[in-house]
Structures are given as C-alpha cells and as structure tokens.
Amino acid sequence: MSLIVQKFGGTSVGSIERIRNVAARAVQAQKAGNQVVVTVSAMAGETNRLVGLVEALTPDYNRREYDVVVSAGEQIAIGLLAIAIEAMGHKARSYLGWQVRFLTDSVHSKARIEEIENARILQDLAEGYIIIVAGFQGVTPSGDITTLGRGGSDTSAVALAAALKADFCDIYTDVDGVYTTDPRIEPKARKIARICYEEMLEMASLGAKVLQTRSVELAKKYSVPVRVLSSLEEGTGTLLTVEDPIMEKVLVSAIAHNTSEAKITVLGVPDSPGVAAAILGILSGANINVDMIIQNVSAGHETDMTFTVSKGDFKQTLDMLTDAMPSLGAKGVVGDPHIAKVSAIGVGMRSHSGVAQKMFQALADERINIQMISTSEIKISVVINEKYTELAVRTLHSVFDLDKERGDTIGG
C-alpha cells in the first residue's frame, strides 16, 4: 500500500464546489488503494484578508499575535474538507499544526519546521481515515502558534511527506505544472515535464511562487518525489527529480522574476575592515534576510554598500540603519522599493559560456537599465526598475528560445 501526501492551495479550496472537488480527489486516491494525507491552505484570498486586518491596526504589530491571526484561515479549510469527505461516506479527521505537532523554531511569521510528531497520523491511517492537516502552521515547543512564511503550506506538505516517508507528495495548484516562466506573464511559457531539484530551488528562491523555497530544500534533502499538478484538470504535471545528463544540454531552463524586494544603499561608510559585518549584523539581529549585496570599489577612504531585503522589511531596515548612521560612520541611507529582480536559471550554464553577455545585450536592446547583478553556477540575476518586469521576462524567455519545443526535459 502506498502513502500519498496531497497538498491543495488556496484557489483549489476557494469555494464549496472546489472543496467538494478536493474531497473527491482524496477519496479517489484512497479507493485506488493508497493511504492519504491531505494538507490544505486557507481559502483563496483569506490569508491576505487576515494580514490586512493586522496591518490595519498598526504597522509595528507583534509577530506572535500576527501568527495567531493569520493561521486561522487554514482551520476553516481543514474542517470544511473533513466534513465534505464525511458527506461522501468516508472517514476523515482534521488536525491543526499544534495537534499533530509540527514543531518549529520561534521565529514568528517565518518559522522553520524542526520535527513532526506523526504517531497520531499513523494510527488514524491504520484505522482507514483520510487525514487532513492544516498547512502553513506549527507550534513552538513551549506551545506558541507559528506560521511558516507566505506560501508555507507547500513546506508543510513536503515536510509531512518526508516524515511519513510518503511515496509521493502531490502539490495540486491552479496551473498544471512548473512552466519555463510564470504563464500569467508569458502565455508562450511551456510546461516542464521533469525538473531537477537544483533548478527548482533556484526558480523558487528567485520568485517562481509555484513552490515555496523551503519546500524544495526539504524535497532535495530528503529526496521526496514531488509532483506539481492541476487540481482542476487531469494531467501528468511536473516531476521534481535528481539531475540527469540531458538536463545539462539545455542552456537556460527557466526565467523567474520577483517584485517583492526593495533596494537599500548605505552611503559613504569608511572603507575599512568590519564595516560590512557591522551593517549586516544590525539586520541579522532583527531576523531580516539580505539577498543581493554589492559593495562599490572605494573612491578614497569611503564606499557605498547596496543590498536588497524583502519589501516587508524595507521600512524597518531603513529606520534601523538611519539610527545607526553615527556608529557606522555613514553619510546617508537611501532606499528604492520599486525594483524587480529577473533571473535566468539552468544547470546547463555550468558547461556553457556567454549566457550573461546574451542576457545583458537583450536587456540593452530593450533599453532596460541594469542596477545590480548577481550570479551563481546555475543562475544570473539582474535588478531593474519594476516597471520593466514583464518586458524583461518576455524578452529573456524569447532570447533563450524557451518558447520552442525541445529535448526530453521540457514538454508534455
């Protein structure tokens, strides 16, 4: 008997009709002889609504209480799904994160799962129940509710699949797989039949929100066979797998974009050892993650340092660094929240040269100015003005021939 973890996102449980559809899929999987564990997200729009309620009270809210509020959407979704399955004559039982015990650290609003106590799930499965677990939430060892960051129910599902040693982790969403770029921006985007964990990890961390980054990290670490599928139509979806030699033949596999970051520059700091560490130390002390970092070559005895943080952390970062100007010896702190990061990703870059030149030329031909650049072995990212995001994505998708049929890794 196989064990399958199914995850359904907000759109997939966005109405009573869709919840019935999800119930039918879970029942069908059980009838086919599998043990079934389902993770669901809140109904479409619900988490945004809850975040809005918190933000309407104050911009400086307590993150512990934020988690209490925004985790509530999933509670409704799991209960409704359990009722829908029972109404079809099957056994179902729903659980919140603290009941199953998704133990996390205590970094509220972006907690990391540390352990899952699955004894209760295993016992219920043995008794023939379909188990429904709230995504996106956990609990600290001392009993405080946490959430896993936006999009976190993907991570709940993969972590559960790893803990239960599931045969498959099926992520059902509103597209029928992972595409060469966001199909809502480029209609010529094509579905990728198989993608390796490394590329998917880069895509997710560079903004392809179809899977939360942490879920791909866990899938890679525990070799969880993840499939991305449509909850609305039948299909083979996209399989996450280990890299194979055919994948290296493709130069660029996907284009990703991210408009959720903001840029901050600390001006005129002394060009001496320890200054970069002092700036980043202030941020890490407040659990603010920094993404791209550039330090200019110094002209004289001082330099500028530019980096990106998430838009949600923009104001706090600006305020903290402005307060710290005297101790850093900085001349100023400026920021720009209207930026986009556009990236080309492909394991083929390891063995091919010229990708950066081709990318920069294509952007120059469209008169798009590049503000920052960062590269790794398998990706190149540029920061540009946010208003050119769609143009840049489409231009790069076309220049790297992603509109066209090719190879074994792409298609289907």
Ligand code: ADP
């Ligand atoms: P869910 O609510 O099911 O978790 P999400 O909205 O989080 O769904 O993720 C699915 C969305 O991800 C799609 O609707 C699509 O717009 C977006 N997306 C961005 N990049 C990609 C990509 N490369 N392939 C597929 N979908 C993508």
Ligand code: ASP
């Ligand atoms: N409901 C949560 C969110 O909107 C979790 C998720 O969708 O994965 O971020």
Ligand code: MG
């Ligand atoms: Mg999602």
